[in-house]
Amino acid sequence: MADPHGFLNTRERELPARRPVPIRLLDWKEVYEQGDSAQLKRQAGRCMDCGVAFCHGGCPLGNLIPEWNDLMYRGEGRAAIERLHLTNNFPEFTGRLCPAPCESACVLGINQPAVTIKQVEVSIIDQAVHRGWVEPHPPQRLTGKTVAIVGSGPAGLAAAQQLTRAGHTVAVYERDDRAGGLLRYGIPDFKMEKRHLDYRLDQMRAEGTRFRTGVNIGVDITWDELRRRYDAVLVCTGATVPRDLLIPGREALGVHFAMDYLVQGNRTVLGEQILNHITAEGKNVVVLGGGDTGADCVGTAHRQGAASVTSLAIGRQPPQARAAHEPWPLHPTLFEVPSAHEEGGVRSYLASTVEFVTNDAGEVCAVRVAETEFVDGKRLPRAGSHRDIPADMVLLALGFTGPEQDLLGAQLEIPCDTRGNVARGVNYETEREGIFVAGDAGRGQSLIVWAIAEGRAAAASIDEYLEGKTVLPSPVKPTDHGFAL
Numbered sequence: 001m002a003d004p005h006g007f008l009n010t011r012e013r014e015l016p017a018r019r020p021v022p023i024r025l026l027d028w029k030e031v032y033e034q035g036d037s038a039q040l041k042r043q044a045g046r047c048m049d050c051g052v053a054f055c056h057g058g059c060p061l062g063n064l065i066p067e068w069n070d071l072m073y074r075g076e077g078r079a080a081i082e083r084l085h086l087t088n089n090f091p092e093f094t095g096r097l098c099p100a101p102c103e104s105a106c107v108l109g110i111n112q113p114a115v116t117i118k119q120v121e122v123s124i125i126d127q128a129v130h131r132g133w134v135e136p137h138p139p140q141r142l143t144g145k146t147v148a149i150v151g152s153g154p155a156g157l158a159a160a161q162q163l164t165r166a167g168h169t170v171a172v173y174e175r176d177d178r179a180g181g182l183l184r185y186g187i188p189d190f191k192m193e194k195r196h197l198d199y200r201l202d203q204m205r206a207e208g209t210r211f212r213t214g215v216n217i218g219v220d221i222t223w224d225e226l227r228r229r230y231d232a233v234l235v236c237t238g239a240t241v242p243r244d245l246l247i248p249g250r251e252a253l254g255v256h257f258a259m260d261y262l263v264q265g266n267r268t269v270l271g272e273q274i275l276n277h278i279t280a281e282g283k284n285v286v287v288l289g290g291g292d293t294g295a296d297c298v299g300t301a302h303r304q305g306a307a308s309v310t311s312l313a314i315g316r317q318p319p320q321a322r323a324a325h326e327p328w329p330l331h332p333t334l335f336e337v338p339s340a341h342e343e344g345g346v347r348s349y350l351a352s353t354v355e356f357v358t359n360d361a362g363e364v365c366a367v368r369v370a371e372t373e374f375v376d377g378k379r380l381p382r383a384g385s386h387r388d389i390p391a392d393m394v395l396l397a398l399g400f401t402g403p404e405q406d407l408l409g410a411q412l413e414i415p416c417d418t419r420g421n422v423a424r425g426v427n428y429e430t431e432r433e434g435i436f437v438a439g440d441a442g443r444g445q446s447l448i449v450w451a452i453a454e455g456r457a458a459a460a461s462i463d464e465y466l467e468g469k470t471v472l473p474s475p476v477k478p479t480d481h482g483f484a485l
Contacts, residue, residue, distance in 0.1 A: 018339055044115075060101075064087060067083050084124050092125045100118040104328070105328070139207075145168045155236040156172055157200070158459070174211065182238065235436065235442075241400055256395055259293070287301070288394065295338040295340040299343060310345060313349045314352050315372070318336075364394055365390070368386055405422070
């Protein structure tokens with residue numbers, strides 16, 4: 001245990017301060033200020049080193065959380081990053097983007113604020129990068145086997161690094177012009193600056209992973225062709241089909257899917273010039289959807305100089321404390337104030353969108369909403385409660401329905417499951433021999449930590465398929481969904 005009295009003497013949960021709103025709205029840098037080493041030591045010392053560490057189960061990666069909390073408390077940062085890298089290829093991603101189900105499962109959280117596990121994690125990797133402790137680990141021998149990975153998001157990158165280190169020759173195919181998937185173009189820099197992604201990609205290239213960007217599998221190369229070229233193929237294309245809202249006025253100019261908007265926003269931050277640029281500058285913006293993607297749209301709109309920003313969610317405002325149906329150690333849905341909402345705008349719940357109002361030019365000019373009522377478990381607009389919210393731009397951040405199936409299914413005849421995801425077995429294998437699927441393409445829209453865990457597990461299955469055995473860790477199976485109480 002880091003400090004036998006740590007959680008008794010330090011009962012407060014402390015996190016680094018966010019930069020002042022007026023300052024951070026002037027740039028795209030991450031919102032948090034540099035952490036304090038004394039604060040970090042105090043917070044790491046609150047870890048109880050439980051006999052049964054439920055945080056292990058709360059984390060799909062099985063991170064050895066008490067162990068690296070203890071090492072950071074003792075100032076042994078190099079040993080801490082080695083312990084962290086045993087289970088997590090990319091703690092710089094999860095430490096910034098994961099909603100931390102490990103903290104929801106923290107035993108201390110039963111009667112005190114949970115340990116700041118996520119902040120300790122990101123501090124470990126940031127210190128390691130700064131001190132040059134993150135080095136390439138090329139394989140000691142090559143197997144002569146080849147693997148193609150389609151998609152360079154967190155699942156594809158995790159699998160690629162594991163398989164490269166196992167000695168296979170790995171090529172990662174990405175249809176965008178740069179590697180990273182939604183880490184590159186879907187996540188705004190104020191949540192994770194791209195230097196963290198670029199640093200890790202450089203490490204992977206030095207280890208031997210090859211990246212083939214600007215190649216759209218199914219179009220530039222058929223799936224059948226790809227399978228013939230490689231000994232195994234891993235599909236990590238994500239769940240990229242956005243959920244639409246087919247109501248009157250949907251065809252109006254100014255109504256966009258959130259990801260179309262965020263991708264353009266990320267590209268402009270990179271200095272690209274974009275034709276027909278979707279920008280919030282000077283506009284009344286309405287964001288439909290109260291999740292992380294919606295918050296990313298809100299923060300981006302603030303930085304682009306929106307005249308106003310309104311965020312609408314159809315459901316009830318989540319509770320401040322755990323609901324009875326989400327007991328510890330489950331990851332509960334709680335009301336939180338992300339940095340984007342802290343920066344301004346209106347945030348409304350129980351708002352059912354019923355129509356996009358248009359002007360004579362066919363442009364959206366308002367969003368017509370009604371109060372949500374619940375009838376027989378269904379969410380319906382309450383009659384007579386309609387009101388109009390001025391809107392020059394509407395962003396649909398309603399989640400994703402699944403992967404793009406057409407070309408994969410047509411060319412390989414691989415079926416989808418009842419939820420529209422690519423069907424797979426317990427070892428991530430599809431019905432087509434040598435083709436595997438991991439991450440959101442097989443799981444559906446989920447957390448970044450699940451994507452990395454599945455990428456690592458699929459890599460172990462592929463290694464065993466190619467070599468007859470594997471020493472790679474396999475943290476999760478496709479049937480796993482966290483705690484089962």
